[in-house]
Structure formats: structure tokens, C-alpha cells
Amino acid sequence: MSLRMLVFLGSTREGRMGENVAKCVVNLLSEVKHEVELIDPLKIGGDGHVHQPMHFYRDQNDVPEWMIETNNKIVNANAYVIVTPEYNCGLPPALTSVLDNFPPASYRHKPCGIVCYSMGSFGGIRAASFARPFLSELGMVSTPSACVIPQVVGKFSDEGECNDERIKNNLEKVVKEISWYGRAMEEMRSKEGVPS
Amino acid sequence: MSLRMLVFLGSTREGRMGENVAKCVVNLLSEVKHEVELIDPLKIGGDGHVHQPMHFYRDQNDVPEWMIETNNKIVNANAYVIVTPEYNCGLPPALTSVLDNFPPASYRHKPCGIVCYSMGSFGGIRAASFARPFLSELGMVSTPSACVIPQVVGKFSDEGECNDERIKNNLEKVVKEISWYGRAMEEMRSKEGVPS
Amino acid sequence: MSLRMLVFLGSTREGRMGENVAKCVVNLLSEVKHEVELIDPLKIGGDGHVHQPMHFYRDQNDVPEWMIETNNKIVNANAYVIVTPEYNCGLPPALTSVLDNFPPASYRHKPCGIVCYSMGSFGGIRAASFARPFLSELGMVSTPSACVIPQVVGKFSDEGECNDERIKNNLEKVVKEISWYGRAMEEMRSKEGVPS
Amino acid sequence: MSLRMLVFLGSTREGRMGENVAKCVVNLLSEVKHEVELIDPLKIGGDGHVHQPMHFYRDQNDVPEWMIETNNKIVNANAYVIVTPEYNCGLPPALTSVLDNFPPASYRHKPCGIVCYSMGSFGGIRAASFARPFLSELGMVSTPSACVIPQVVGKFSDEGECNDERIKNNLEKVVKEISWYGRAMEEMRSKEGVPS
Numbered sequence: 001m002s003l004r005m006l007v008f009l010g011s012t013r014e015g016r017m018g019e020n021v022a023k024c025v026v027n028l029l030s031e032v033k034h035e036v037e038l039i040d041p042l043k044i045g046g047d048g049h050v051h052q053p054m055h056f057y058r059d060q061n062d063v064p065e066w067m068i069e070t071n072n073k074i075v076n077a078n079a080y081v082i083v084t085p086e087y088n089c090g091l092p093p094a095l096t097s098v099l100d101n102f103p104p105a106s107y108r109h110k111p112c113g114i115v116c117y118s119m120g121s122f123g124g125i126r127a128a129s130f131a132r133p134f135l136s137e138l139g140m141v142s143t144p145s146a147c148v149i150p151q152v153v154g155k156f157s158d159e160g161e162c163n164d165e166r167i168k169n170n171l172e173k174v175v176k177e178i179s180w181y182g183r184a185m186e187e188m189r190s191k192e193g194v195p196s
Numbered sequence: 197m198s199l200r201m202l203v204f205l206g207s208t209r210e211g212r213m214g215e216n217v218a219k220c221v222v223n224l225l226s227e228v229k230h231e232v233e234l235i236d237p238l239k240i241g242g243d244g245h246v247h248q249p250m251h252f253y254r255d256q257n258d259v260p261e262w263m264i265e266t267n268n269k270i271v272n273a274n275a276y277v278i279v280t281p282e283y284n285c286g287l288p289p290a291l292t293s294v295l296d297n298f299p300p301a302s303y304r305h306k307p308c309g310i311v312c313y314s315m316g317s318f319g320g321i322r323a324a325s326f327a328r329p330f331l332s333e334l335g336m337v338s339t340p341s342a343c344v345i346p347q348v349v350g351k352f353s354d355e356g357e358c359n360d361e362r363i364k365n366n367l368e369k370v371v372k373e374i375s376w377y378g379r380a381m382e383e384m385r386s387k388e389g390v391p392s
Numbered sequence: 393m394s395l396r397m398l399v400f401l402g403s404t405r406e407g408r409m410g411e412n413v414a415k416c417v418v419n420l421l422s423e424v425k426h427e428v429e430l431i432d433p434l435k436i437g438g439d440g441h442v443h444q445p446m447h448f449y450r451d452q453n454d455v456p457e458w459m460i461e462t463n464n465k466i467v468n469a470n471a472y473v474i475v476t477p478e479y480n481c482g483l484p485p486a487l488t489s490v491l492d493n494f495p496p497a498s499y500r501h502k503p504c505g506i507v508c509y510s511m512g513s514f515g516g517i518r519a520a521s522f523a524r525p526f527l528s529e530l531g532m533v534s535t536p537s538a539c540v541i542p543q544v545v546g547k548f549s550d551e552g553e554c555n556d557e558r559i560k561n562n563l564e565k566v567v568k569e570i571s572w573y574g575r576a577m578e579e580m581r582s583k584e585g586v587p588s
Numbered sequence: 589m590s591l592r593m594l595v596f597l598g599s600t601r602e603g604r605m606g607e608n609v610a611k612c613v614v615n616l617l618s619e620v621k622h623e624v625e626l627i628d629p630l631k632i633g634g635d636g637h638v639h640q641p642m643h644f645y646r647d648q649n650d651v652p653e654w655m656i657e658t659n660n661k662i663v664n665a666n667a668y669v670i671v672t673p674e675y676n677c678g679l680p681p682a683l684t685s686v687l688d689n690f691p692p693a694s695y696r697h698k699p700c701g702i703v704c705y706s707m708g709s710f711g712g713i714r715a716a717s718f719a720r721p722f723l724s725e726l727g728m729v730s731t732p733s734a735c736v737i738p739q740v741v742g743k744f745s746d747e748g749e750c751n752d753e754r755i756k757n758n759l760e761k762v763v764k765e766i767s768w769y770g771r772a773m774e775e776m777r778s779k780e781g782v783p784s
Contacts, residue, residue, distance in 0.1 A: 012441040013448075041441070048440025049404040049433070050485060056405075087442070087492045089529035089717055090522065093485035097440060100479045108340065109376075121738070125710050126717050129677055130482065130522060132332050133325035137481035141337040141377070142328075144304065150709070176391040180305075180384060181337070188380035195341075195372040208637040209644075237637070244636025245600040245629070246681060252601075283688045285521055285725035286718070289638060289681030296675045317542070321514050322521050325481055326678065326718060333677035346513070500732065501768075521721035524730075528720050533729040533769070536696065537783075568783040572697075572776060573729070580772035587764040 002033045003078040003182045009040050010084030010095030012048065017152045021117055022083040023160025028175045029081070037073060041094045044070050048097050055103035067101060074106040079182035080140065081113040081174065086127035091134060099138060108139035109194040111181035113174045114146040123150035141185075143177040145170070198229045199274040199378045205236050206280030206291030208244065213348045217313055218279040219356025224371045225277070233269060237290045240266050244293050251299035263297060270302040275378035276336065277309040277370065282323035287330060295334060304335035305390040307377035309370045310342040319346035337381075339373040341366070394425045395470040395574045401432050402476030402487030404440065409544045413509055414475040415552025420567045421473070429465060433486045436462050440489050447495035459493060466498040471574035472532065473505040473566065478519035483526060491530060500531035501586040503573035505566045506538040515542035533577075535569040537562070590621045591666040591770045597628050598672030598683030600636065605740045609705055610671040611748025616763045617669070625661060629682045632658050636685050643691035655689060662694040667770035668728065669701040669762065674715035679722060687726060696727035697782040699769035701762045702734040711738035729773075731765040733758070 007025050011018040022038055029036045041048070045066025054067050074080075084095050099107075112135050116124030128146040135142045147170040149155065155164045162168045188194075203221050207214040218234055225232045237244070241262025250263050270276075280291050295303075308331050312320030324342040331338045343366040345351065351360045358364045384390075399417050403410040414430055421428045433440070437458025446459045466472075476487050491499075504527050508516030520538040527534045539562040541547065547556045554560045580586075595613050599606040610626055617624045629636065633654025642655045662668075672683050687695075700723050704712030716734040723730045735758040737743065743752045750756045776782075 012443060014444045048442075048485065048489060050440075050479070051404060052406045087488065088496075088526055090483060090488060090526040093440065093442060093489035093492065096479065096482060096488070097485035100485065104480075111337075122710055122713050122736075126525070126714055129329035129332075129714050129717075132328040132338075133518070134480055134482040136325075136328050136338060136340050136342075139340045141307075141340065142332060144332050144335045144337065146332075148710075173391070180388070180391045181381075184380045184384035185377075187383070188376060192376070195369070195376045208639060210640045244638075244681065244685060246636075246675070247600060248602050283638070283684065284692075284722055286684060286722040287678060289636065289685035289688065292675065292678060292684070293636060293681035296681065300676075318514055318517050318540075322518055322721070325518050325521075329714070330676055330678040344514075503729075521724075524720040524724050525717035528717075528730060528732050528734075531732045533699075533732065534720075534724060536724050536727045536729065538724075565783070572780070572783045573773075576772045576776035577769075579775070580768060584768070587761070587768045 020156035086124035117149035216352035282320035412548035478516035608744035674712035705737035
């Protein structure tokens with residue numbers, strides 16, 4: 001069962017490592033026949049500020065085009081993966097600002113996988129743990145096995161190839177879990193709808 | 197589809213409010229035909245310390261009887277709900293010590309609902325948010341809608357009846373979600389097993 | 393002893409409530425003779441993205457003027473207060489993106505007070521708790537008593553007057569604590585320097 | 589300026605590594621002339637449950653002797669250090685149950701250093717970050733530089749000697765900071781009392 005998936009990139013930093021990590025995730029998801037699209041905060045439109053989340057616009061006609069497009073992708077997706085660095089023991093604003101812009105209803109009752117990375121030895125593991133209540137509040141369930149990538153520099157090529165076996169295995173674990181949860185929830189959704 | 201569920205009570209305090217809240221949750225789950233059992237940290241055995249988690253015993257013959265029994269219940273359950281107070285902006289030791297005693301494999305890929313309460317006006321909402329990474333690490337997915345119960349005193353009878361409509365609705369929402377996720381995951385599990 | 397303080401506003405949302413709350417905090421700090429300046433993420437320069445934190449520029453000559461100015465203010469301040477909403481159980485990107493742009497060395501060993509608010513009944517209390525590890529990582533110590541403001545609408549005038557006694561008392565508590573910690577740490581700093 | 593310090597050990601597990609780590613911390617604090625005492629949850633009395641926090645007893649004559657003694661030590665101390673493992677992405681019940689038993693007033697406006705450890709490669713760093721809001725709620729300020737100890741096995745002798753230079757340096761950093769903050773706050777306290 002092929003699913004529609006979005007991969008959210010949580011960095012806008014010049015020279016960001018996350019781009020290659022995200023490519024790797026996109027590749028792995030594509031290999032198992034999911035339709036995948038990368039959501040890059042630098043490309044979707046808007047600046048990095050949350051000026052008005054989509055569902056806060058009084059007149060929905062005023063909602064900018066990029067928001068409508070991105071929201072449609074979120075609504076149409078069956079599952080998500082975030083690829084995120086850790087900034088000062090927290091989630092990067094690039095990740096939260098993108099996700100905060102859209103209504104929880106768009107994400108609701110869909111699973112989200114977590115991939116985090118850092119240049120140091122802790123791999124952004126705290127960002128992964130703080131991501132969980134954040135994703136839950138948006139209505140998602142985060143799948144159990146986060147992939148934590150320490151010392152990310154040099155581990156991914158520009159084409160998204162990973163040269164580290166342990167990490168590759170962990171990424172494949174994330175892929176398996178998000179596929180499993182995505183299917184489980186999609187099947188229930190198509191049979192019974194979702195809990196209101 | 198009837199499921200086997202465990203409700204974990206997160207308080208051992210004298211005069212604990214959670215007992216009545218947990219009864220209410222047990223009642224609501226039973227009404228929709230689930231088999232439910234309450235896990236009370238004061239009754240399962242052991243003191244409150246984690247002396248040795250079950251999976252850390254070198255000789256599994258040394259594992260105490262109460263641990264084996266409780267672990268069997270955890271393994272056999274399809275879904276869980278925690279009913280928890282908040283102590284000093286964190287999870288109470290009564291909750292963490294019970295759950296920490298058992299291997300993640302026993303909880304893995306099952307959903308957990310969250311009900312939190314307090315005597316004050318914030319309802320233990322921070323405990324709910326800190327519960328999410330904790331439950332994830334144990335291998336569970338926490339369902340999105342936590343039921344947050346502020347000013348809990350006087351809201352639940354000794355039989356577990358709730359006299360507050362808003363809270364009752366929110367508890368029913370938790371029940372619906374845990375049923376939905378429990379079934380979704382159980383069906384996938386029986387069809388394909390779980391991701392390793 | 394008069395201190396130099398910065399108040400960081402954590403919202404860029406149209407119609408943001410935080411502006412009036414922050415004015416109130418600025419007023420209260422000024423009344424006890426501190427020099428206070430508001431750091432408004434919409435006014436300091438840059439968009440909302442973290443393109444390159446100041447200390448990551450290879451050539452410090454490339455650092456934009458607004459960054460140098462803001463960093464100078466951070467370095468010169470003795471203490472800080474954040475005034476922040478909560479977005480989806482987390483810190484708003486407006487707050488994290490501003491603070492993430494500057495080196496921990498600029499904030500190091502100075503105290504930070506926390507004021508949070510929301511339109512609902514939980515007052516952003518989870519944002520306050522997630523702020524603590526974030527501020528610590530940047531080198532600050534957060535003072536114990538956060539001021540949590542539920543149902544913020546209508547409680548603050550455009551001049552920053554607060555019409556709610558309980559909240560005013562709590563804000564004054566934050567002011568007293570940040571003054572106390574600011575002085576304690578400033579005196580040690582001037583006598584002995586700071587721990588490296 | 590010599591201070592009175594308590595070191596809280598956050599483990600009750602058989603074969604716990606924390607005992608040697610805590611000894612090392614006690615030694616380092618003693619070398620710089622502080623009076624230090626270790627609070628070991630297995631030795632202070634009570635089982636691991638929070639049956640009734642001290643300040644919740646209606647009749648203070650009913651408070652058990654071990655609680656009064658431990659509380660007196662907490663009240664008399666100028667500063668604290670926690671030495672803690674991480675259990676399932678959270679704080680161990682051994683730590684929270686000890687600290688939860690005593691009133692925030694006993695800890696209020698004193699600094700607390702953080703030392704965390706694990707057998708794996710992340711060193712319990714998430715426990716350190718979750719400790720911060722918990723310690724704050726109890727009225728403490730946590731000092732910025734946590735010492736994170738990965739792969740703890742074999743790094744500390746039974747006498748508390750550490751054979752790893754990097755860790756020793758980080759422990760000394762914690763010692764310097766807790767001394768600095770302890771003195772800064774103690775001096776303010778003796779001059780002006782503490783903010784109510």
C-alpha cells in the first residue's frame with residue numbers, strides 16, 4: 001500500500017546538513033513506493049515569521065496562495081517525517097514556524113516519524129524528545145523509534161546517500177515504522193473515519 | 197472489537213484523587229466492551245523503588261512473582277491509559293517507577309491514552325506533555341487528545357461517576373481515541389506483525 | 393542598584409496580545425529604576441529565519457548590522473525577561489529564532505524571568521516549562537516564579553496597564569525575582585568575574 | 589566562602605553506577621572546602637513511594653522522623669547537586685520521589701547543579717533537560733553547565749576517582765558554577781533576604 005508522505009526539513013541555515021539527510025529520507029521512502037514530497041521552509045513561501053496561522057484568518061479569502069497549497073499537501077498526506085537539527089536544546093524555529101502555520105485538523109490522526117541530527121555527539125536527541133508533545137498537540141502520533149544522527153558532517157552525500165551502516169539501519173527502521181503506522185491508520189480511516 | 201486494556205494509576209498519595217478518576221476511566225472503557233484492569237502501584241507488589249527492572253535481571257529465575265504477573269498483563273494488553281497527577285511540573289514517581297520496571301518490548305507499538313488532573317487550575321497539563329517522550333521511549337504512541345482535569349476535588353464520586361459535563365466529554369474523547377488506535381494497531385499486528 | 397534589562401517579545405502574530413503584556417513588564421521594571429528595552433522580533437531586522445547565527449559567520453565582517461546591534465544589547469544587559477505565548481505546546485518560533493541567532497557567551501550567567509500568556513485557560517504554562525532547558529542551554533538561569541496569564545484578552549490596555557490583581561501581583565513577583573537575581577549575579581561578576 | 593551542599597543520588601538500582609559518580613562529586617566539592625553530604629534515597633528512610641509530602645500532613649506531629657531530618661538538611665544547605673541517570677527519556681523515580689517529599693520553601697532560591705550519566709552514548713542528557721523545569725518548580729535555579737557522562741561503566745572507581753579527563757574537567761566546571769551561584773545567592777540572602 002503506497003502512501004502519500006511529506007518530509008519536513010527543519011533548517012534554513014546556510015550550509016545546512018539537513019538537506020542531504022532529508023534527501024536520504026525521501027529516497028528511502030520512495031524506494032518502498034511511497035509518494036514523497038519535501039517541504040522546505042525556504043521554498044514554500046512566507047518569511048520565517050508566523051504572522052497569522054491559516055486558521056486564524058477571519059476572511060479565508062485573504063489566506064496567501066502558498067499557505068493554501070502547503071495546507072492541501074498536508075491534508076492530502078497520510079504520514080509525515082520531520083528531519084530536524086537541535087538548536088539550544090530545543091526545536092529549530094524553521095520547523096515550528098512551518099508547522100504552526102497550519103490547523104491541527106490538517107495533521108490530525110496521522111503518524112509522524114522523527115529524524116534528528118547534529119554536528120556533536122548527542123545527535124539532536126533532545127529536539128526529538130521535545131518534538132513529541134509538539135507533534136501530539138498538532139494531532140499527530142509520533143512513531144516510537146527516532147533516528148538520532150550524531151556527527152552528521154560527512155555522513156551524507158549531496159544525493160542523499162548515507163555512508164554509515166548504523167544510521168542507515170536506523171533510518172530504515174523509521175521508514176518501516178512510518179509505513180506500518182501510516183497503513184494502520186489509513187485503513188481505519190477509510191473504514192470508519194477518524195475520532196472527532 | 198473488544199480490546200484488553202490496562203489503566204495505570206500514577207499516584208500513591210494518601211487521599212489520592214486519582215483513584216476515583218481511574219475508576220471513571222475503567223467504567224467508561226468497560227461500557228464500550230473492553231476488558232479493563234487497573235494497575236495500582238500500591239497493590240502490584242514491590243516498594244516504590246526501581247531496584248532492578250525486569251529485563252536487567254541476569255537470571256530470569258530471580259524475577260519476583262509480582263513482576264512476572266504485571267509484565268504478563270502488559271504484554272497481553274492491546275492498549276493503555278495513564279491517569280496521572282503532576283508533581284512539581286513533572287511525572288509522579290508512582291507512574292514512572294511502575295512503567296520503568298518493565299521492558300519496552302512489552303509495551304511496543306501499542307497506544308496509550310493520557311488523563312491528567314490536579315487540584316489547581318492547570319490540571320496537570322505539563323505532566324501530560326512530559327509523559328509523551330517517556331511513553332514513546334517505552335515504545336508506545338500516545339493518542340493526541342489528553343484529558344486535562346483542573347480542580348479535580350469534588351468532581352468524581354467514590355464509584356467513579358463524574359459530575360462535570362466538559363470533563364466527561366473529554367474522557368469520552370480519550371476513550372474513543374484509544375479504542376480507535378487500539379483497533380487500528382491490533383489489526384495491523386494480527387495481519388503483518390509489528391516492525392522490529 | 394539599577395540594572396540594564398531586555399524584554400524579549402515572543403510573538404510576531406498580527407493582533408498579538410504579547411505587545412501589551414510586554415509593555416506592562418517594561419513599565420514595571422522601569423518603575424523600579426531599571427533601564428529596560430524591548431526586543432521586538434518584527435523590528436530588530438532579519439526575517440524570521442535563522443540563516444546564520446552570529447557566531448557561525450566565518451568572516452565576522454559579514455555579520456549584518458542589526459545582529460551586531462542586538463548582540464551588543466544582549467551583552468550589555470544584566471538580566472532578561474521573556475514574554476511569550478505558547479504555540480502547540482511549545483515555544484513560538486519568534487522567540488527561539490531571535491535568541492538562537494546569538495552566541496551563548498552573550499547571555500552567559502545572567503538571569504531570565506518568564507512571563508507566558510494564552511487566550512485559553514492554561515496560560516501558556518507548558519511554554520514556560522519548555523523555556524527553561526532552552527534558556528539554560530543559552531547560558532542563562534531562569535528565575536523560579538513564572539507569571540502565567542490565562543485568558544489574556546482584555547486584561548492589558550494598549551499602554552500596558554493590567555486590570556487583573558492576581559496577575560499584577562504575579563508580574564511584580566517576577567520583577568522582584570529578576571531584580572534580586574540580577575543584582576546577586578552582577579555583584580559576583582564585578583567581584584570575581586564569571587565561571588569560564 | 590565555604591557552603592553547605594547536598595548531593596542527591598537519583599538511583600536505587602542494584603549495581604548503580606551513580607554511587608561512584610556521586611562520590612566523585614562529593615570529593616570535588618569537599619576539596620574546595622564545602623561541607624557536603626550525600627542524600628541516598630535508599631538510606632534516608634521511607635520506601636520509594638510518595639505517600640504524603642511533608643507539607644501535606646495536616647498534623648505536623650505525624651511527620652516521620654526521617655522526613656524532618658532530611659528536610660532540615662535541605663533547609664540548611666546553600667546549594668545542591670543532583671547526580672542522576674535517565675530512565676526512558678525521563679527522570680528516575682528515585683530522584684523525583686525524594687525531592688517531591690519536601691516543600692518548595694525548603695529549596696527556594698538556591699542553586700542546583702546537574703550531573704547525569706548513562707551506559708550508552710547520550711549520557712542521560714534528556715534527563716538533564718527535563719530536570720530543569722522540575723527543579724525550577726521546586727524553587728531552585730539550575731546552573732547552566734550540566735555534566736553529561738556517556739559510557740559511564742569503568743570511568744569511576746569505588747572511591748570516586750574519575751579516570752576520564754574530559755569528564756573530570758566538566759565535573760570541575762559544575763563545581764565552579766555551583767560554588768559561584770551558591771555564594772552569589774547566599775550573599776544576597778544574608779544582605780536582603782530572599783524575594784517572597
